[in-house]
Structures are given as structure tokens and as C-alpha cells.
Amino acid sequence: MLCSLLPKFGGNLDRMDIFSKFKDFKVARQLEEAGVYPYFKVIQNAEGGTVYIDGKRKVMAGSNNYLGLTHHPKVRSAAKDAIEKYGTGCSGSRFLNGTIDLHIELEKRLAHFMGKEAALVYSTGFQTNLGTISCLTDENDLIFSDEENHASIIEGTRLAEGETIVFKHNDMKDLEAKLKEHQDVKGKIVITDGVYSMTGDIAPLDQIVKISKKYNARIMLDDAHGIGVLGKNGKGTADHFNVTNDIDIIMGTFSKSFASLGGFIVATEEVIHYIKHKSRAFIFSAAMPPASLATVLSVLDILEESDEHVQRLWKITHKMQKGFQSMGYDTSPSKTPIIPINIGDEARTFFFAKAIYDAGVFTNPVVAPGVPPGQGIIRTSYMASHTDQELNLILDTFHTIGKMCEMIK
Numbered sequence: 001m002l003c004s005l006l007p008k009f010g011g012n013l014d015r016m017d018i019f020s021k022f023k024d025f026k027v028a029r030q031l032e033e034a035g036v037y038p039y040f041k042v043i044q045n046a047e048g049g050t051v052y053i054d055g056k057r058k059v060m061a062g063s064n065n066y067l068g069l070t071h072h073p074k075v076r077s078a079a080k081d082a083i084e085k086y087g088t089g090c091s092g093s094r095f096l097n098g099t100i101d102l103h104i105e106l107e108k109r110l111a112h113f114m115g116k117e118a119a120l121v122y123s124t125g126f127q128t129n130l131g132t133i134s135c136l137t138d139e140n141d142l143i144f145s146d147e148e149n150h151a152s153i154i155e156g157t158r159l160a161e162g163e164t165i166v167f168k169h170n171d172m173k174d175l176e177a178k179l180k181e182h183q184d185v186k187g188k189i190v191i192t193d194g195v196y197s198m199t200g201d202i203a204p205l206d207q208i209v210k211i212s213k214k215y216n217a218r219i220m221l222d223d224a225h226g227i228g229v230l231g232k233n234g235k236g237t238a239d240h241f242n243v244t245n246d247i248d249i250i251m252g253t254f255s256k257s258f259a260s261l262g263g264f265i266v267a268t269e270e271v272i273h274y275i276k277h278k279s280r281a282f283i284f285s286a287a288m289p290p291a292s293l294a295t296v297l298s299v300l301d302i303l304e305e306s307d308e309h310v311q312r313l314w315k316i317t318h319k320m321q322k323g324f325q326s327m328g329y330d331t332s333p334s335k336t337p338i339i340p341i342n343i344g345d346e347a348r349t350f351f352f353a354k355a356i357y358d359a360g361v362f363t364n365p366v367v368a369p370g371v372p373p374g375q376g377i378i379r380t381s382y383m384a385s386h387t388d389q390e391l392n393l394i395l396d397t398f399h400t401i402g403k404m405c406e407m408i409k
């Protein structure tokens with residue numbers, strides 16, 4: 001019996017241990033040995049656009065805290081008050097003992113803010129996609145998913161019944177061709193990000209709506225990076241294109257502009273009613289805790305009250321896009337506060353990011369599978385709370401180090 005298995009494993013007994021892959025996993029250690037490993041950096045202190053790592057000051061150009069509200073006095077105090085009133089956790093699933101009045105208040109407020117009938121709040125954004133998408137389809141249904149959709153969408157489609165058809169990134173001809181090819185299938189849904197998290201480009205949602213309607217397909221939008229950034233008062237990509245009524249399900253997270261942790265969907269009451277009784281990632285997981293809920297409610301107050309933070313974010317975005325482009329960096333196809341610096345070669349990406357980091361700027365080098373192989377980027381992103389001084393320091397650093405590393409002329 002054992003002998004008959006050997007050829008399958010290349011005759012190597014070692015390979016039969018499922019743990020052998022741990023020993024074989026070398027790439028992260030190689031980066032560490034080369035002194036350019038950029039991940040799991042430990043932040044000791046953070047305030048506004050500045051963080052401290054290993055006791056050294058770094059300007060943060062790699063956060064998703066787009067509105068810069070994690071340190072807003074009102075938001076901090078709302079979180080503290082919630083802990084005083086409700087304690088630190090909910091100790092159970094929403095379905096059973098974990099629902100507190102703040103969940104209900106937040107769901108009402110989100111539905112209203114996003115212009116839909118009802119909302120459902122999950123404990124993370126990843127769970128929101130996983131738990132929602134996995135219960136949307138039956139075996140005869142089809143999901144049409146953009147090739148650059150977020151990992152949590154991909155995991156959701158893997159769990160969902162029915163086939164997933166991947167269309168080329170933001171390629172409306174390809175989407176239409178694929179929908180047309182399957183026009184006889186009744187149950188169809190198109191799933192797209194609103195703003196792409198690595199490259200900062202925006203999905204052509206108006207065209208997606210037009211094409212999906214033509215082929216009777218429903219639409220789900222993941223607006224993790226669009227809410228707080230695009231649309232009136234940061235209502236997101238659907239509002240930006242004026243197509244909120246045409247999108248069946250809008251998903252968002254609280255870990256970015258909402259300065260907290262968690263995720264949500266908004267849709268009709270009927271959709272929400274079904275998902276909250278079917279979604280395993282919702283039912284079999286503990287509820288979002290009080291301080292996180294109060295944080296989001298307080299950010300909603302700020303967003304509804306004024307557009308000031310969104311406006312500042314766009315002023316910063318235009319300054320940085322112009323600044324990078326005038327130095328000769330390629331930042332395409334970004335249209336948002338996520339500004340990638342396109343490098344290409346992966347080793348070069350890591351070495352350049354390390355030089356930028358050593359000069360005092362925190363960014364995120366991204367290589368495959370975060371981006372297609374050989375298209376390494378340094379992902380920079382901006383916050384409404386960045387000061388002009390911090391922004392100038394980022395640009396000056398990219399100028400000096402870019403010249404030194406021959407990235408720019």
C-alpha cells in the first residue's frame with residue numbers, strides 16, 4: 001500500500017508529511033536575509049499621518065484610513081463611551097445573544113446613508129463578502145466576477161454554488177461577450193469592486209449597469225475603497241455614477257474610511273432578511289463589538305454633517321498625483337487616493353520600497369499575487385489628516401531616492 005503511493009510523491013518520503021511545505025516555504029526568509037522584508041512591521045505609536053516603528057518616525061503613506069478619522073476626538077470618545085455602557089465584547093453571534101441596540105441603530109443609519117431599504121452588519125469586511133456571496137446562488141446560477149476582484153470575493157465565489165465566470169479587468173467588451181454567451185441562463189449576477197484596492201482605478205459602473213441590465217443580470221458592488229472617497233459626502237462609487245438604485249447589493253467595510261473594523265451590505269429588506277438567516281459567516285461568528293459600532297456611528301455623524309474631510313482628501317489626491325507624475329513616475333491607472341508607483345520587476349520593487357522606508361516613508365510594496373506577476377508596485381495611499389509638510393516630505397523622498405535608484409531622471 002505504502003509502496004504504491006511512493007511514485008505519486010516522487011519517491012520522496014519527506015513529501016508525505018503535510019507539514020513539509022512549511023520547510024519548503026523560503027521566499028519570505030530570503031527577503032529577510034536580503035534585508036528587504038517589508039511585512040508585519042510593528043507600529044508602536046500613531047497620530048495623524050505619522051507612525052513610530054523601532055523608535056523611528058515614519059510618514060505613513062500606506063494606510064486605508066482615507067478620512068483620517070481613527071484619531072478624531074469625537075470618534076475616540078464615542079468608542080470609549082460605548083465600552084463604558086456595553087463592555088468590550090458581545091460574546092456571541094448576532095443570531096443568538098450578540099445583538100445590541102447599537103447594531104440595529106447602525107443598520108438603520110447605514111441603509112439611510114447608502115440609499116437602500118435595509119442593511120446587515122458583519123464582523124469583518126472579508127466575512128461580509130464570503131458570507132454574502134456564498135449564499136447568493138443556486139447550482140444553476142452564474143457569477144460574473146472581475147479578474148482583479150478582492151480575495152474575499154474570490155473566496156465567496158469558491159464557496160457559492162454554481163459556476164463563476166471571470167471577465168477581464170474593467171473590460172466591458174469581455175463582460176458583455178461572456179454575458180451574451182450565457183444569455184439563456186436565468187440566474188446571473190455580476191460582482192465588481194468599485195475602487196480597486198491596489199491600483200486605485202474605478203470600475204465603469206455606469207457601463208456595468210447598462211450591460212448587466214441588457215442581459216438581466218443582478219449586480220453586487222464591493223465598495224470597500226469607494227465609500228468615504230467617492231460620491232456626495234463619501235457615499236461611494238454607486239453615488240458617484242448616480243446608479244445606486246440599479247445596484248442590487250452594495251458591500252462596504254468599516255476598516256478603511258469608517259476608522260473601525262467590520263463590514264456591511266445594503267439591499268432591499270427582502271434580500272437582507274434572507275441573507276441574515278442563511279449566511280453562515282454571519283450566523284456562526286461573534287457580533288461586531290460595541291466600541292467598533294460606536295466608532296462607525298460617530299464617523300457617519302461626521303460624514304453626514306459635512307463634506308470637509310472628503311474634500312481635503314481630494315485636494316491631497318490631486319497634489320500627490322500631480323507631484324508623482326511631474327517627477328516622471330508612472331501612477332496609472334489610478335484615479336483615487338490609492339496611488340501606485342509602477343515598478344515592474346519584483347526584486348527592484350522590494351529594494352526601492354526599502355530605500356524609501358529607510359528615508360522615512362512607510363509604503364506598501366505589492367507583488368504577485370496582489371498584482372499580476374512582473375507588475376510590482378509601491379502602493380501609496382493618502383489620508384485627509386496628512387499635513388502639507390508630511391505630503392511634501394513624501395514627494396521629496398521619492399524625488400531623492402528615485403534619482404539615487406535611477407527610477408526617475
Ligand SMILES: Cc1ncc(COP(=O)(O)O)c(C=O)c1O
Pocket residue numbers: 124125126127129150152193197222224225253254255256262263
Ligand atoms: C475590496 C475589498 N473588499 C473587502 C475587503 C475586506 O475587508 P476587511 O479588511 O475590512 O475585512 C478589503 C480589505 O482589504 C478590500 O480591499
